[in-house]
Amino acid sequence: MRLKATVVRDWQQLSPAAKLLILNGLAFNTGFYMLMPFLANHLGGTLGLAGWASGLIIGMRVFSQQGLFLVGGMLGDRIGYRPAIILGCLVRSMGFSLLGWANNLPLLLLAACLTGFAGALFTPCAQAYLAAECKDNGQRQAAFSLHNLASTAGMLLGPLIGLALLSTSFMLTGLVAGVVFFLLTWAQWKILPADSVVEKKAQPSIRAQWSTLISNRPFLIFCSFATAYQLLFHQLYLAVPAFIHGNHLDKSWLSVLFTINALIGVLLQLPASALVNKRLGTPVGMGIGLAMMGASYLPFILFPSFPIAAIISQIVLFSVGSILCYPLFSAFLPKYASQTALGAYYGFYSSFGGCIALFSNLLVGALLGSHFLAPPMFVWLLLSAWGILAGFGLYHHTKAHATSA
Numbered sequence: 001m002r003l004k005a006t007v008v009r010d011w012q013q014l015s016p017a018a019k020l021l022i023l024n025g026l027a028f029n030t031g032f033y034m035l036m037p038f039l040a041n042h043l044g045g046t047l048g049l050a051g052w053a054s055g056l057i058i059g060m061r062v063f064s065q066q067g068l069f070l071v072g073g074m075l076g077d078r079i080g081y082r083p084a085i086i087l088g089c090l091v092r093s094m095g096f097s098l099l100g101w102a103n104n105l106p107l108l109l110l111a112a113c114l115t116g117f118a119g120a121l122f123t124p125c126a127q128a129y130l131a132a133e134c135k136d137n138g139q140r141q142a143a144f145s146l147h148n149l150a151s152t153a154g155m156l157l158g159p160l161i162g163l164a165l166l167s168t169s170f171m172l173t174g175l176v177a178g179v180v181f182f183l184l185t186w187a188q189w190k191i192l193p194a195d196s197v198v199e200k201k202a203q204p205s206i207r208a209q210w211s212t213l214i215s216n217r218p219f220l221i222f223c224s225f226a227t228a229y230q231l232l233f234h235q236l237y238l239a240v241p242a243f244i245h246g247n248h249l250d251k252s253w254l255s256v257l258f259t260i261n262a263l264i265g266v267l268l269q270l271p272a273s274a275l276v277n278k279r280l281g282t283p284v285g286m287g288i289g290l291a292m293m294g295a296s297y298l299p300f301i302l303f304p305s306f307p308i309a310a311i312i313s314q315i316v317l318f319s320v321g322s323i324l325c326y327p328l329f330s331a332f333l334p335k336y337a338s339q340t341a342l343g344a345y346y347g348f349y350s351s352f353g354g355c356i357a358l359f360s361n362l363l364v365g366a367l368l369g370s371h372f373l374a375p376p377m378f379v380w381l382l383l384s385a386w387g388i389l390a391g392f393g394l395y396h397h398t399k400a401h402a403t404s405a
Contacts, residue, residue, distance in 0.1 A: 100174015294387015
């Protein structure tokens with residue numbers, strides 16, 4: 001009851017704009033996961049595209065989002081977060097509708113680019129707007145915890161709606177996802193304040209802003225440690241499926257893992273955030289959470305003869321670690337940035353994490369070989385060591401900044 005009262009109080013203290021931005025997390029992920037998990041099967045199965053073409057389309061969406069986060073964040077700092085969020089929602093509405101309708105490579109590539117660029121526009125700007133709407137770090141932590149809860153609920157709801165719509169056609173799924181983002185465009189237009197929350201100060205040139213950003217050594221160290229999260233998270237799409245395949249387990253186990261991950265996020269996010277606020281503190285929460293995510297890969301070494309026990313142990317430990325640390329990254333980042341450059345800092349952080357994920361996936365993928373075999377033991381050791389050491393380093397680095405404004 002005490003936790004419920006705290007959550008209600010935290011929600012009531014948020015501004016209308018912050019409440020909408022949190023609910024956006026639910027709607028964004030519902031629309032996204034309604035369509036994207038089924039895209040590869042649609043491209044290779046329904047449309048009969050070659051593997052390289054399907055990979056190019058999916059890769060184009062990822063690149064146009066991850067690679068342009070910094071551009072989207074800087075743009076938001078200049079034109080205001082509200083216009084950037086509205087534009088991003090509108091562009092994704094067009095991208096998803098086109099993705100459902102298109103049946104040739106050029107149009108599919110255009111749809112993928114639109115979908116990815118839309119995310120690069122609204123993701124860093126929504127994070128920056130939400131951070132700017134909070135009066136202190138405590139409120140930021142509460143807001144980003146609620147946002148993570150809403151986003152995780154969207155990850156559960158979206159695929160269920162997508163499966164129901166796919167019984168009719170993928171085109172209908174794309175159109176419905178497009179309508180979701182069109183409605184989001186309207187909601188941002190009507191509810192978000194017309195004036196940007198960014199102070200009305202002249203923005204420095206892009207070169208000057210970039211120079212200031214990359215000379216911010218504490219921020220870069222924070223990114224170096226915190227983006228270990230992206231490396232560890234993306235192995236759920238590469239190393240873990242390879243382990244399942246290499247041990248001749250049914251592919252449905254991958255769906256089970258993501259369902260467990262989402263359920264833990266929905267059920268335990270708020271208690272985990274309360275534990276951080278009352279007992280652990282932000283530096284400890286980030287450090288332990290990241291270390292737990294790294295340690296989650298040890299069961300693959302400890303239980304090689306019991307693969308099902310290994311994957312269930314892994315996802316439970318991974319998910320608990322994730323809900324401890326992930327909302328704290330976004331809440332803590334403004335300590336390194338000025339209020340007028342939040343978008344650029346969130347954008348850089350997201351792009352940096354995307355690059356880390358890309359290069360780590362290339363390395364792990366090369367180690368898996370052409371037959372998608374179960375990863376060798378030293379891959380799990382490297383992942384575990386990276387997460388544990390990153391968690392230890394992040395704790396020590398952020399402890400010095402935890403009491404700053």
